[in-house]
Amino acid sequence: MNPITAEALETLAQLPARGGKLKVGTRVLSLTHLEKQIWPAEGITKRELIEYQLRISEYLLPHLRDRAVVIRLFPDGVLGKSFWRRAVPASAPQWIPRWRATPGTPTICPVIQEAAALVWFTNQGAIEFHPWHSRRDRPSHPDWAVFDLDPGSAGGFAQAIEVVQLIKLRLDQLKLRAWLKTTGQSGLHVYVPLRRRADQEEVRGWVGEIAHQVARTAPQLVSETWALRARAGGLRIDYTQNAVGKTLAAVYSPRPAPGAPISTPIGWEEVDHIDPAQFTLRTVLERVRLRGDLFREVLRGGQSLPRRPARHQSGSPSGIRSRTK
Numbered sequence: 001m002n003p004i005t006a007e008a009l010e011t012l013a014q015l016p017a018r019g020g021k022l023k024v025g026t027r028v029l030s031l032t033h034l035e036k037q038i039w040p041a042e043g044i045t046k047r048e049l050i051e052y053q054l055r056i057s058e059y060l061l062p063h064l065r066d067r068a069v070v071i072r073l074f075p076d077g078v079l080g081k082s083f084w085r086r087a088v089p090a091s092a093p094q095w096i097p098r099w100r101a102t103p104g105t106p107t108i109c110p111v112i113q114e115a116a117a118l119v120w121f122t123n124q125g126a127i128e129f130h131p132w133h134s135r136r137d138r139p140s141h142p143d144w145a146v147f148d149l150d151p152g153s154a155g156g157f158a159q160a161i162e163v164v165q166l167i168k169l170r171l172d173q174l175k176l177r178a179w180l181k182t183t184g185q186s187g188l189h190v191y192v193p194l195r196r197r198a199d200q201e202e203v204r205g206w207v208g209e210i211a212h213q214v215a216r217t218a219p220q221l222v223s224e225t226w227a228l229r230a231r232a233g234g235l236r237i238d239y240t241q242n243a244v245g246k247t248l249a250a251v252y253s254p255r256p257a258p259g260a261p262i263s264t265p266i267g268w269e270e271v272d273h274i275d276p277a278q279f280t281l282r283t284v285l286e287r288v289r290l291r292g293d294l295f296r297e298v299l300r301g302g303q304s305l306p307r308r309p310a311r312h313q314s315g316s317p318s319g320i321r322s323r324t325k
Contacts, residue, residue, distance in 0.1 A: 005054050005115065012051060024054070027095065027116035031123050038077045038127070039260045044281060046123070049254070052281050053122050057115035059293045060129075060252040067131040068101040068109035070247045075125035078256040085126075093120065099136050102245060111136065127254050130247035138196050140244055143301060145203045147190035147211070148183075148238040148248060152223065159235050160188045161271055162221055166214045167237075168268065174306050179298050182276040184255030184263040189248055193298045198305040204242035206305055211237035251295045252288075254281055265294035 008024045012031075015022065019032040034047040053060075071085045088098050088110045097111040112118060112129070121129075133142035147167055151159045164180065167190055171178050178192045194203070214237060215222040223234025241248060249255060249263045264279035264287070279287070 001055070002058065005057065008054055008115070008119075009051060012047065012054070015047075022119065024116035024119055025114065027093070027114075027120075029116060029120055029123065031119075036077065038074070039258075039281075040077060040079060041258060042260055042282075044260050049127070049281070050119055050122050052254070052285070053118045054115055055285050056252050056288070057118055059288055060118070060250060061112070061115065062293075062299055063251050063295065064112045064129060064131050066111065066113075066135040066137070068099055068136065069112050069132070069250075070130040071110070071121055071126045072128035072130070072256070073121075073125040074127050074256055078127070082256065089124075096120065101132065101136070101139060127256050129250045129253045131250050132245070132247060133242070134196070134200065134244070140199045141196040142194065142198075142200055142203055142242070143196060144194055144298060145192040145207050145305070146241055146248060147192075147207060148241045149188045149190070150236045150238055151186050152234050152236075155221070155235055157186050157188075157276055159221060160186065163214065163218065163235050163237065164188050164190060164271065166217060167210065170210055170213065176303055176306070177297075179265065179295055180268060180271060181251050181263055181265045181295060182261075182274075182279060184249060184253070184261040184276070184279075185257055186276070188271075189263070191295075191298050192303065193301045194303050194305055195301050200242060200244045203305060204239060207239040207242050211239045252284065267294060 004025045008022060011022055015031065015034060017035040019034050022029045022031050034045065036046045038044050038046055038049050072082055073085055074080055074082045086109060087107045088096065092110065096117050097113060098108045099111050101107065101109045133144060133146065134140065135143065149160045149163055151157065168178065171192065176192055178190050181189050183189055215224050221235055223236055251263055251265055253263050255261045255263060259277055260281040261277065262279050262281060262284045264284055266274055
């Protein structure tokens with residue numbers, strides 16, 4: 001742990017319930033209502049959430065850096081109302097970078113570059129942080145392709161495991177490396193890091209073709225119907241998340257669900273054996289301390305987008321077989 005974080009944590013632990021001044025590096029923040037219950041059933045307060053953000057910041061910040069970030073706030077905790085914040089509020093300190101991510105619109109997005117910014121937004125009620133897939137120097141060219149696995153109402157995480165293995169088989173055939181994380185709920189996210197050559201529409205089309213192939217391979221598992229009620233329990237591979245301005249919860253981001261779950265990177269060798277509920281605000285820090293950032297390779301890119309896979313008229317794509325009989 002770096003000295004800046006250690007000093008901030010020591011001060012945070014000593015602040016009264018009403019809050020006070022917290023120095024994080026060169027920034028001085030005014031914190032409030034530190035004993036407010038954010039996850040009441042778990043007894044997790046705003047103080048504990050800020051502590052988590054300080055401790056995880058060295059692992060989380062590289063995944064946010066130089067990207068527009070969409071933030072979901074719960075001012076009264078996870079049982080209260082929430083809202084999304086895409087623009088920097090007028091009350092934000094001037095040292096938080098701004099970026100007009102979408103030309104021609106009035107929205108000025110925040111760019112979170114340091115731990116102090118994480119703490120400032122958390123003090124405002126932020127729980128979830130959703131970064132863009134691209135960086136501000138090349139906003140239409142993403143750093144990765146993403147597969148967002150959204151299980152049906154009946155299938156749950158076991159269904160996501162079945163489908164993600166089919167996706168990995170196809171990626172292995174294409175000699176593409178991919179990294180995996182829990183969504184923090186019942187789904188999975190697959191990230192395929194890329195060189196920033198293909199634009200976002202090309203990436204979206206390619207992920208869509210892979211999704212269509214897997215759906216034809218395992219129609220008993222995967223639905224291509226959008227409406228949840230019409231899926232008959234099937235999982236949806238949401239390739240539309242690959243679009244400029246679309247976002248997914250950041251790795252290590254808390255989620256507003258019972259247990260205070262965290263979107264957590266996992267190894268492919270773990271996927272058959274883990275329960276996503278085990279990764280919480282109170283357990284993930286120890287895992288990261290022992291294993292480091294399992295998602296760090298995602299930031300290194302180095303892979304080219306393959307040619308668009310051909311559609312098959314019938315049957316399974318070559319080499320892909322469903323595990324479900």
